[in-house]
Amino acid sequence: DAGVTQSPTHLIKTRGQHVTLRCSPISGHKSVSWYQQVLGQGPQFIFQYYEKEERGRGNFPDRFSARQFPNYSSELNVNALLLGDSALYLCASSERDWSGPEAFFGQGTRLTVV
Amino acid sequence: DAKTTQPTSMDCAEGRAANLPCNHSTISGNEYVYWYRQIHSQGPQYIIHGLKNNETNEMASLIITEDRKSSTLILPHATLRDTAVYYCIVRVVGGGSQGNLIFGKGTKLSVKP
Numbered sequence: 001d002a003g004v005t006q007s008p009t010h011l012i013k014t015r016g017q018h019v020t021l022r023c024s025p026i027s028g029h030k031s032v033s034w035y036q037q038v039l040g041q042g043p044q045f046i047f048q049y050y051e052k053e054e055r056g057r058g059n060f061p062d063r064f065s066a067r068q069f070p071n072y073s074s075e076l077n078v079n080a081l082l083l084g085d086s087a088l089y090l091c092a093s094s095e096r097d098w099s100g101p102e103a104f105f106g107q108g109t110r111l112t113v114v
Numbered sequence: 115d116a117k118t119t120q121p122t123s124m125d126c127a128e129g130r131a132a133n134l135p136c137n138h139s140t141i142s143g144n145e146y147v148y149w150y151r152q153i154h155s156q157g158p159q160y161i162i163h164g165l166k167n168n169e170t171n172e173m174a175s176l177i178i179t180e181d182r183k184s185s186t187l188i189l190p191h192a193t194l195r196d197t198a199v200y201y202c203i204v205r206v207v208g209g210g211s212q213g214n215l216i217f218g219k220g221t222k223l224s225v226k227p
Binding site: 035090092106 | 214
């Protein structure tokens with residue numbers, strides 16, 4: 001079975017642009033969570049979606065948004081990119097509506113804003 | 115903010131046991147202790163979790179003190195592939211944002227030949 005897949009693996013954007021990151025959860029998993037990991041720090045929680053509904057939101061500005069599709073895949077959108085948005089963006093999937101021990105992380109998308 | 119305190123870094127000789135401490139003095143009765151690790155450039159990987167009893171699985175053992183204010187993750191025979199950042203996390207088991215993982219900076223474990 002495929003694990004959590006994220007695309008793209010790397011991308012470079014310019015300040016002020018918009019970016020969309022994509023995540024496909026493990027088959028059968030209905031929950032997707034997004035995390036931002038800045039260099040040298042641990043991952044920080046951004047959003048959680050379960051059954052296409054937002055179940056949790058971290059302390060991030062409104063420039064960050066997400067959605068979950070009927071097939072449980074998810075997109076993270078970031079508008080008006082800032083240099084400080086440069087980070088590894090991680091997606092985690094789980095069967096339940098919280099990131100329990102069954103949470104599996106993808107390899108992440110490395111976003112560089114220049 | 116993370117509710118745990120971990121040493122910034124530790125070294126361990128290959129083949130020896132690696133003991134990674136974690137302090138969580140403000141842990142609540144309904145909070146579990148979770149351990150994840152992150153090998154360079156990969157997503158975090160679940161290792162083990164526990165509430166108050168010691169736990170063991172194929173990867174590691176988790177020792178939680180009786181007062182639950184601290185715990186130790188034990189890798190019984192560390193290999194070079196165990197070099198990673200290890201995160202100790204306390205979390206409520208439940209829905210919504212309360213159930214999500216709050217990572218600190220973790221402990222950078224370096225296993226040396």
